[in-house]
Amino acid sequence: MSRPITIVAASLMLCRAASAQTPAAPPAAEAKPPAKKEAPREKKSQAAKKTPAASPKAAPTPAPTPVPTTTQAPPSVFDTPNPNADVVYGAYQRGLYKTAFDLAMTRAQYNGDPKAMTMLGELYANAMGVKRDYAKAAEWYKRASDAGDREAMFALAMMRLSGRGITTNREEAVKLLASSAKLGNPKAAYNLALLYLEGQTLPQDLRRSAELLRVAADAGNPEAQYALATFYKEGTGVEKDAEKAVRLLQAASLAGNVDAEVEYAIAMFNGSGTPKNQPAAVALLRKAARQNSPIAQNRLARVLAYGQGAQQDKVEALKWHWIAKTSGKGDPELDEFLADVPAADRARAEAEGRKWLGNK
Secondary structure: OOHHHHHHHHHHHHHHHHHHHHOOOHHHHHHHHHHHHHHHHHHHHHHHHHOHHHHHOOOOOOOOOOOOOOOOOOOOOOOOOOOOOOOHHHHOOOHHHHHHHHHHHHHHHHHOHHHHHHHHHHHOOOOOOOOOOOOOOOOOOOOHOOOOOOHHHHHHHHHHHHHOOOOOOOOHHHHHHHHHHOOOOOHHHHHHHHHHHHOOOOOOOHHHHHHHHHHHHHHHHHHEEEEEEHHHHHOOOOOOOOHHHHHHHHHHOOOOOHHHHHHHHHHHHHOOOOOOOOOHHHHHHHHHOOOOHHHHHHHHHHHHHOOOOOOOHHHHHHHHHHHHHOOOOOOOOHHHHOOOOHHHHHHHHHHHHHHHHHHH
16 A cells, blocks of 8 residues: 555655756746846735735635534444443442443443343342342343343343242253353353252263363352362362362462462461461461451461460460351360460450451
8 A cells, every 4th residue: 555655755756856947037048138127026026015925914814614514413422532431331330320220221222232231130130220120130131141241141040040030940040151151251150060060950060060160260260269179179070189279279369269268278287289388377367267257267266276387375266266156166175275264364355256246
């Protein structure tokens, strides 16, 4: 495309150069005496002065009258500077659910947008900006699912599994989960893996379950990472591999999965599949305990009572032991070990435990 344009431009420049070389004065044979040359120059100068373009005080040329154009409809609310901007989801994220509903309804009805349909299903299902209506939620999820939206497929599948607001249909739910998982939805792959694991809706298939968990885990789903770590730890559907289990636990822990935090802390404390690091393990147990994990609270109480990986503190140990017991995680061995704690310290530990639970 650039070569013909270059050639045309060059030819135009050549034409201009040729015209610049054309003699401006008449031939010598026709030249007039010098006395007669001044009069034409004066007339030319006077003519130039009368030319409006040469006068510095000349009035500006008025702008041309605009040509009437065809009347157009006003711009849509979706005509944003960034065509990729999702104003519906933006309103949803800011908590403007009624705005999100109105925008999604317009886009769904007039543009046939599957994402907007899915949003309507979400808003109806969770009573956001509109009265809860599971039937309408299922209807919008179904329309979006038929249009190929993987999130709608997953949401409708979960409604079909639970029978929430619509008739339970586990076979249809499995098909929807499989389609959503095929389109790369990690949540659908994870839930389909659980169905293969439980062996009720689908025939139990541990290897297939592990494969689906791996798909979801590779996509960054922390629940799938934790579940697959358990598979590798116990040799379920895969060969037992403590190191792979720990790596998956670490990934899920970094993503905020509390169960993974507890298991990863225990692995670091014991040096199972990873170098032993008891101080780091205790710090992670504290984090999980504060997130109300009874197992973490019990393990933290133990390490504080025995002084392993942290300075011994029986009062603090009693506090977390008491909190864990209120959640149903008793420990008779720890009861016996802490039996010699003075009554005043025991009362103080229980008071701190009550205070912590009250703040929760």
